Amino acid sequence: MTETRALRDIDWATVERGFVVRKMLLDLTGSDQAARTRALRELRRLAPDGGDVQPWVVTALPILLDLVADRDQPDRGPILCLIGDLAGADRTWQLTGETLRAKQLLAGHAGLTDLLTDEDPQVREAAAYTLRAVTRLAPGLLWDRYVEEPDPAVRVTLIRSCVLAGAVGSGYEPTKQRLAWVAGSDTDLRVRITALTELMALLNPPPFDVETARETLLAAYREGLNREPEPLDDEIAPLLAGRRMAARQWTPGYNQVLSAIRATYRNDAAAHRDLLEQMLALDAWDAQQDALYAARTLVQRLRGPYGPIVSRAAELLRDGDPQVRAAAMRLLHGIDELARPAADAVWATLPPADQRIRPGVDDSPFAWVTLGTQGPELGPAAQLLAELRDDRVLPMLERLLDEIPETVGLHRGIAGFGVRARGTSRTLRRHLRSLRPETFAEAWRYETHRANLLRALTAVAPNEAAEHLADKSIDVATLGLLARAGRAATARIPDIRTTLTCGDPTLELAAARAVWLVAGDAEAATEVYDRYFDDRTAQPEHAVAAIDGLKELGIRVKSRVRRLSALTGSRTDGAVAAAAADALWWIAGKRDAAQRLGRVWESKPLVRPRIARLWVETGDARHVARCAQAELATALRHNLSAHGVLAGKIGDDERLLALCRKLSGAR
Numbered sequence: 001m002t003e004t005r006a007l008r009d010i011d012w013a014t015v016e017r018g019f020v021v022r023k024m025l026l027d028l029t030g031s032d033q034a035a036r037t038r039a040l041r042e043l044r045r046l047a048p049d050g051g052d053v054q055p056w057v058v059t060a061l062p063i064l065l066d067l068v069a070d071r072d073q074p075d076r077g078p079i080l081c082l083i084g085d086l087a088g089a090d091r092t093w094q095l096t097g098e099t100l101r102a103k104q105l106l107a108g109h110a111g112l113t114d115l116l117t118d119e120d121p122q123v124r125e126a127a128a129y130t131l132r133a134v135t136r137l138a139p140g141l142l143w144d145r146y147v148e149e150p151d152p153a154v155r156v157t158l159i160r161s162c163v164l165a166g167a168v169g170s171g172y173e174p175t176k177q178r179l180a181w182v183a184g185s186d187t188d189l190r191v192r193i194t195a196l197t198e199l200m201a202l203l204n205p206p207p208f209d210v211e212t213a214r215e216t217l218l219a220a221y222r223e224g225l226n227r228e229p230e231p232l233d234d235e236i237a238p239l240l241a242g243r244r245m246a247a248r249q250w251t252p253g254y255n256q257v258l259s260a261i262r263a264t265y266r267n268d269a270a271a272h273r274d275l276l277e278q279m280l281a282l283d284a285w286d287a288q289q290d291a292l293y294a295a296r297t298l299v300q301r302l303r304g305p306y307g308p309i310v311s312r313a314a315e316l317l318r319d320g321d322p323q324v325r326a327a328a329m330r331l332l333h334g335i336d337e338l339a340r341p342a343a344d345a346v347w348a349t350l351p352p353a354d355q356r357i358r359p360g361v362d363d364s365p366f367a368w369v370t371l372g373t374q375g376p377e378l379g380p381a382a383q384l385l386a387e388l389r390d391d392r393v394l395p396m397l398e399r400l401l402d403e404i405p406e407t408v409g410l411h412r413g414i415a416g417f418g419v420r421a422r423g424t425s426r427t428l429r430r431h432l433r434s435l436r437p438e439t440f441a442e443a444w445r446y447e448t449h450r451a452n453l454l455r456a457l458t459a460v461a462p463n464e465a466a467e468h469l470a471d472k473s474i475d476v477a478t479l480g481l482l483a484r485a486g487r488a489a490t491a492r493i494p495d496i497r498t499t500l501t502c503g504d505p506t507l508e509l510a511a512a513r514a515v516w517l518v519a520g521d522a523e524a525a526t527e528v529y530d531r532y533f534d535d536r537t538a539q540p541e542h543a544v545a546a547i548d549g550l551k552e553l554g555i556r557v558k559s560r561v562r563r564l565s566a567l568t569g570s571r572t573d574g575a576v577a578a579a580a581a582d583a584l585w586w587i588a589g590k591r592d593a594a595q596r597l598g599r600v601w602e603s604k605p606l607v608r609p610r611i612a613r614l615w616v617e618t619g620d621a622r623h624v625a626r627c628a629q630a631e632l633a634t635a636l637r638h639n640l641s642a643h644g645v646l647a648g649k650i651g652d653d654e655r656l657l658a659l660c661r662k663l664s665g666a667r
Contacts, residue, residue: 010059017046021056025063028079036075040082047086052097057086061105068123069111077122080115084130092132092164106130107137116141121151128157135165143178152188159191163198176206183216184209193220193254200256210264217257218278221287226254255290262294267635269304280312285321292316292327299335300644302635303657306338314345322364325349329365333380336387336651343390346381353396357403368396369407378409386413387647394421401427411452415459425461428453432468454481463488474499479510483517493519500528505542508532513549522556525549534563540573547576551583561588568593574604582614591618601627605638609652612659621663628663631656 007025012018020042027039043060047053061083067073068080087102088094095103106112112134115127131142142165146158159182166175179202182195193216199205220226258275265271276298279291295309309331316328332339332346339346349366359369359376367379378386378400385393386409397414400407401424414421414428432453440446454472458465458481465481466488472478474495482489482496496518499511512528515521532538533546547564550557564587567580578600581593594614601611608631615624631638637653639645645653 007063015056015059016054017056018059021046021060025060028064028067028075033074040075040078043082044085051091051094052099053086053088053102055098057098058101058105061086061102065106065109065111068115076120077126080123080126080130084126084133087130087133089130089133092135095136103133103137107134113141116145121154124149124151125154125157128154128161132161132164135161146182152191155186155188155191156194159194159198163202172202176202176204180206180208184212189216189219189223190225192216193225193257196257197254200260205260208260210261213257214261214275217254217261218275218282218287220254221279221282221284221290224284224286226286254286255293258290258294262298267302269298269302269635272298272302273304273306273309277308277312280309280316285319285324288316288319288324289321289327292324292331296331296334297644299331299338300650301637301640303637303653304635306335307341310335310338310342314342317342317345317349317366326365329380329384333365333384334647336647337654338650339384340388343385343388346384347390347392350379350381353399357400359404359407369400369404372408374408376404376407378407378413383409383413386416389417389420391420397421398424398427401431405431405453406449411456415456418459419461421460425457425464428457428460429464429468432457451477458484462486465489466491474507474511476506476510479507479514483510483514486517487520489518497524500524505532505538509542509545509549512546513552516549516553522553525553526557529553529557530560533560534567540575543567543573543576544579547579547583551579551586554587558587561590565590565593568596570599574600575607578604578607578611578614582610585614585618591620594618595620595623598624598627608638609656609659612656612663616659616662625664628660631660632664 007022007029010018010022012022015021024039024042027035030036047057064079064083064086068076068083070076073079083106087106088099091099094100112127112131115123116131118124118127128142128145142158142162146155146162149155149158159179162178163175166172176199179195179199183192183199186192186195192212196208196213196216199208258279262272262275265275276291276295279287282288292313295306295313299306299309313328313331316324317332319325319328329346329349332342351366351368357368359371364370365380368382369376370379371377382393382396386397393413394417397410397417398421400410401414404410405427414424432450435446435450435453437443437446440449454465454468457468462485465485469478469481469485469489470491472481479496479499482492493515496511496514499507500515502508502511508528509532512525516525529546529549531546532542533550535543538546547567550560550564561584564580564584568577568584572580577593578597581597584590584593594611595618597611597614601608612628615621615628621628637645637650638656639649639653
């Protein structure tokens with residue numbers, strides 16, 4: 001063992017907590033393994049003092065370095081790691097105070113770099129870590145040592161240290177290039193995946209070997225290399241927490257690597273699907289979870305046959321890991337009609353309908369009601385089935401309307417069933433009659449709840465909603481509800497007529513539709529539509545609304561055919577031209593305007609569903625099959641934006657594809 005003369009020569013009385021430190025250093029030189037382990041722990045506990053270390057560290061470092069130099073010392077590796085911690089290996093940027101003095105002392109130690117070639121791999125790994133403390137004072141050596149290092153565990157630490165040293169050594173750009181080289185050439189899986197994760201954590205990573213990275217990622221998932229490490233010992237956590245973060249041992253997952261690999265596939269949906277399907281097939285919760293989250297963005301962006309992914313997500317709803325179950329539910333909840341094959345599996349996850357419902361007790365995605373920021377919310381599983389119009393969920397929605405009527409999302413779910421949910425009308429009317437503003441803590445909550453009840457009642461039983469609309473102020477939403485209530489809302493006709501000339505185009509157009517559906521007054525509605533449908537100064541959305549109103553009036557406005565035909569020219573906004581061609585077909589049976597919508601198809605992707613429906617209705621696909629075939633061959637969804645698409649937009653795109661298949665096959 002190392003001589004303890006240095007310990008005796010130091011005047012420990014002048015060192016803060018000197019005698020405590022001396023006792024621990026003496027324990028490190030002894031033969032008792034338990035005492036040495038305890039001493040290492042206690043030294044770590046004494047070291048931190050905010051962002052700096054205690055003054056005794058500079059006094060103790062030479063003694064600790066002598067212990068590492070002693071080849072008879074059994075704890076050389078742990079002691080060298082302790083030296084790195086004390087000298088701020090986790091704080092490479094800190095060059096002040098006692099930590100700077102410790103770094104300077106360590107940088108001046110002649111034998112430090114020699115430890116990178118020590119015969120003990122544990123010492124070499126500790127040296128690779130400890131050298132981070134002096135990268136700003138003595139950069140270099142780490143990459144050269146990586147090439148010669150035979151032990152994979154040491155190479156992993158060297159890689160991480162090289163990244164942290166990159167800013168003060170060779171720079172980040174050469175570091176990125178070297179990481180890409182390591183990721184594609186190292187023989188050890190752990191080293192390759194470490195290089196990949198470090199590379200993707202840096203800004204603007206360079207090109208890398210995609211196929212090698214793909215196989216490395218799958219193998220890393222398969223071997224469980226992404227597992228979170230054991231929790232830190234609470235007693236030494238303050239000092240080691242920084243080291244964990246610096247070494248990125250609290251891995252955020254391989255999702256960054258997965259995203260980088262998928263980015264190279266661009267619009268190749270088949271390559272994306274193959275990778276995600278392989279990940280979902282692995283018996284590894286992290287691979288399944290990352291694949292499920294990635295699949296949602298894939299479905300939202302690219303078209304393709306996603307049946308196998310949806311089926312696997314349905315199976316994973318019963319997985320033993322709650323995070324995997326939640327990720328599977330999130331995927332299904334975000335893909336609209338594509339999730340319909342999984343409806344049975346979603347239904348099987350919900351609690352029995354006869355169980356008591358207690359919001360907040362079980363906030364899993366598979367509860368009927370969860371507790372959200374605004375109160376009770378319809379659970380994701382129940383909400384998905386309601387959006388899919390699955391009749392099995394309707395009795396529970398009726399029960400919730402009785403027991404927890406303020407549930408967020410409940411009324412929208414009921415309204416989606418339309419007249420199929422007519423059985424809820426009595427309960428809806430009862431709630432509307434019993435509503436009192438004073439029972440709500442805030443006025444907006446009362447207004448929101450009443451509006452939700454009205455929308456649901458108007459959807460399931462329009463004729464029964466009129467009495468509750470009698471005192472509702474006129475706005476766009478109210479006019480829509482009155483239009484849906486139809487002849488039952490005749491008491492509001494004077495208010496509707498007053499709105500026909502209010503000066504607000506949106507309100508006037510909504511009132512025109514309402515006056516037709518409530519009062520049957522086609523002339524009053526036409527007067528409003530005439531002001532907007534071919535006015536060059538009107539906004540395109542107002543012109544489209546007016547044209548759609550004329551289309552609804554049908555043969556009654558046949559005298560406007562010539563004016564509508566003038567709107568199908570090349571100078572007209574594409575959305576207006578498509579609406580005019582649609583109206584001409586329904587008013588006068590003219591299909592020539594529909595056949596000339598090819599330019600609009602190319603310039604206005606968001607109007608394609610309307611044009612495709614019109615082409616199917618007119619029945620002449622000879623001139624449009626080329627457009628349909630080109631759409632079927634396009635990988636990106638037609639309504640894709642910079643923010644992706646919502647679940648309902650996925651459904652719109654899938655319906656467009658179905659129409660294009662009809663047009664393509666009709667040639």
